[in-house]
Amino acid sequence: MEPLRVILLPGSVLPAGPAYGALLQVLGPGVDAIAKDLELYAGDAPPPGWSLDTEGDGVLREADAHGWDTFHLVGYSGGGAAALALAASHPGRLRSLALLEPAWAGNWDWSPAHTELWQRYGQLSALPQDEFMPAFMRLQVKPDAVLPAPPPGPPPPWMAKRPAGINAFLQAFNTYNLDRGRLASFTKPVLFMLGGMSSPDEQGDNAARLARVFSDYRLEVFPGRHHFDPPHRAEPQRVAALLRGHWTRAEALL
Template sequence: MGQIRAILLPGSVLPAQAAYGALIAALGPDVQAITKDLELYSGDEPPAGWSLDTEIDGVLREAHARGWETFHLVGYSGGGAAALAFAAKHPDRLLSLALLEPAWAGNWDWTPAHAELWKKYDQLETLPPEQFMPAFMRLGVRPDVVLPPPPPGPPPPWMAKRPAGIEAFLRIFKTYDLDRARLAAFRQPVFFALGGLSNPDDYGEIASRLSRVFFPDFHLEVFPKRHHFDPPHRIEPERLAELLLRHWKQAGG
């Protein structure tokens, strides 16, 4: 088998290289891992008419530029939502799918706890900028998790784009039609990494729904000490790399 080919999509906060640099180093030379920033942040404001289809088109362009007919796709948080949408529309292009706590709140039959949580996400749009990010982060973890303070000094320039980008994701979840029948027909292996300290009414329920309703070949791996904002691809890259390598080699291609 030749070199493993994978495209890695980041979440709605960190740029791709900052998010995945440690993981790529841990994956080693046998993996051609391409970090691809979200199309959402290609300009100073979200592109007009942006949707998950915009991200799908960006992945297709990246693969075409490299001559990749098939590849493995990895997505974290908002990038995980884009990866799910890609798997539904272009399953023939994927050798496997890896989801690192993907965000999703579409029109599925959620539990009351998940529905209540997303009412709180909707309320974020009413907050001033200085309160937006702390409130957003608090919703993603268990109530007893102590989140670190922001790093000292001025924020990096790219951070100014993030509230508008996160709000764009929250809006698209209300309208985007993620075809459940096509997800259920996806036969390639699916890997899901879940933090034990993440909000179980959010990412835990997404994992449960995907495993029970959609993907027939689904593997869940729990990282007990991790949560959505200290994810395994940044904090435990060696363990995640080992699991992804096993996942990809089992998938073949």
């Protein structure tokens, strides 16, 4: 039996290696998984004309380099938004889709609270750099959620790229046309994993709206987790079991 072919996209902060290291260790045999870094951070600044399609094109190049006509796609946060865009633009390349709290899920049917939240995101670019990340993180969780403390010592070199990269994602979310009809035509299994302590105005809204779009959709909630204590890092064994079941079911439906 051929191994399961999987590409995993990280979010806008951690590189792919530390983002998915714990999960990769427990996926078990029979999984050929690639944790792919974002095209956004390939250079010192976001590439000119970068969009969610830039990330999708990078995923397809990675798959082509491995000789994969089709594959399973997993995306967290900003990578989840890029994964949604790829599911809409190239549905035939994907065997399944798994979303770990996508940072954005289209611009339709927003609740008033979701709309207000995105207005607050739009104000982040005016903040000094030392205030940007704490404010960015706090918007994504419930008021009583405990955010992780910064690691000791100086920040890693890659962190200097993150404010510009996050702003590039936020700008893309304002302008990208994620076609709801094309997304609805994606009929392969979709798994959405949600932290119960993440902002209901963002992730709860995303999960509910996507449930009305996809025909084969499953939601899994991790009650004590949130966007910066995400299930794939905090509970990799459970996430691995869910993903393997998701992929196995998708393979059986092909």
